[in-house]
Amino acid sequence: MFLVCTLLNKIDKLTSSIIKIVRVTQKNKMTTIAYLGPVGTNSETVALSYRKSILNDLTVELKPYPSIAKVMEALAKGQVNWAVVPVENSTAGGVAITLDGLWEFDTLHIHKELVLPICHLLLSSGTSLEDIKTVYSHPQALAQCQKWLEVNLPNAEIIPTNSTTEALEHIKGEANVAAIASPRAAETYDLPILASEISDYSDNCTRFWVLSRQVSRIGRRISLAFSVSQNVPGALVRPLQALANRQLNLSRIESRPTKRSLGEYIFFLDLEVTQSEDQTQMALEELSQYVEILKIFGRYEVSLI
Numbered sequence: 001m002f003l004v005c006t007l008l009n010k011i012d013k014l015t016s017s018i019i020k021i022v023r024v025t026q027k028n029k030m031t032t033i034a035y036l037g038p039v040g041t042n043s044e045t046v047a048l049s050y051r052k053s054i055l056n057d058l059t060v061e062l063k064p065y066p067s068i069a070k071v072m073e074a075l076a077k078g079q080v081n082w083a084v085v086p087v088e089n090s091t092a093g094g095v096a097i098t099l100d101g102l103w104e105f106d107t108l109h110i111h112k113e114l115v116l117p118i119c120h121l122l123l124s125s126g127t128s129l130e131d132i133k134t135v136y137s138h139p140q141a142l143a144q145c146q147k148w149l150e151v152n153l154p155n156a157e158i159i160p161t162n163s164t165t166e167a168l169e170h171i172k173g174e175a176n177v178a179a180i181a182s183p184r185a186a187e188t189y190d191l192p193i194l195a196s197e198i199s200d201y202s203d204n205c206t207r208f209w210v211l212s213r214q215v216s217r218i219g220r221r222i223s224l225a226f227s228v229s230q231n232v233p234g235a236l237v238r239p240l241q242a243l244a245n246r247q248l249n250l251s252r253i254e255s256r257p258t259k260r261s262l263g264e265y266i267f268f269l270d271l272e273v274t275q276s277e278d279q280t281q282m283a284l285e286e287l288s289q290y291v292e293i294l295k296i297f298g299r300y301e302v303s304l305i
Contacts (some may be wrong), residue, residue, distance in 0.1 A: 037064020040185030
């Protein structure tokens with residue numbers, strides 16, 4: 001009997017050790033996607049969509065972070081495998097923190113672009129717009145609903161938050177407070193809708209980039225950025241002419257300050273690749289001759305969610 005108990009005890013310990021090894025192995029194989037949280041944001045919607053497109057046997061975990069900067073930092077430090085970040089809205093324009101982060105972290109590359117149609121709702125436990133004194137939301141959402149707010153809530157105090165979902169924390173039990181958030185957030189947190197479809201423009205869309213630490217070289221779009229050494233006549237014309245000479249279509253150009261001196265800028269470009277690989281490479285090589293620093297963030301495909 002003693003021998004049987006001893007044997008069973010050894011088997012139990014061996015089983016526990018095997019389970020621990022399996023769990024560690026699974027954890028090490030787990031693919032993680034960082035996004036601007038908490039649950040219910042548009043970034044999470046995009047992250048969920050991208051997770052469905054990953055066709056492998058690995059477990060995919062979504063990890064929310066409190067800011068876009070933290071999302072990109074987590075990827076740069078290797079804490080996650082992918083990151084989903086907004087880059088441009090059709091109404092409010094570019095997302096500065098995303099562009100700045102991509103320029104700062106040399107290890108980050110664009111893997112894919114996903115375009116999400118945006119629908120904004122005004123959520124509140126109040127029953128009338130006349131009762132609303134304060135509105136919370138992410139700065140991008142507030143900008144995308146600016147005209148609606150000016151017409152319907154002209155006297156309301158507008159307060160920005162880190163995300164649209166974070167804004168929901170301020171409306172619980174407050175009849176005179178509202179938040180702008182997504183339909184998914186309203187459903188997830190079971191919150192009453194005071195006004196629907198409050199975006200200033202009906203075709204409101206946001207571009208999101210899926211970032212990784214691996215370079216992507218497949219796709220019809222190239223994103224890059226460059227700085228120029230001197231603010232002199234022709235400093236911007238010459239790099240752009242290198243692209244035009246080889247029929248590369250420039251679909252977006254945006255500037256951000258270098259943070260070195262007033263009047264110095266970094267130029268962010270999106271190129272639509274329709275020419276041969278040789279023509280594209282020759283254009284980029286010529287462009288590099290006219291700039292101070294050139295960073296190519298990736299070549300990738302674009303999909304609508």
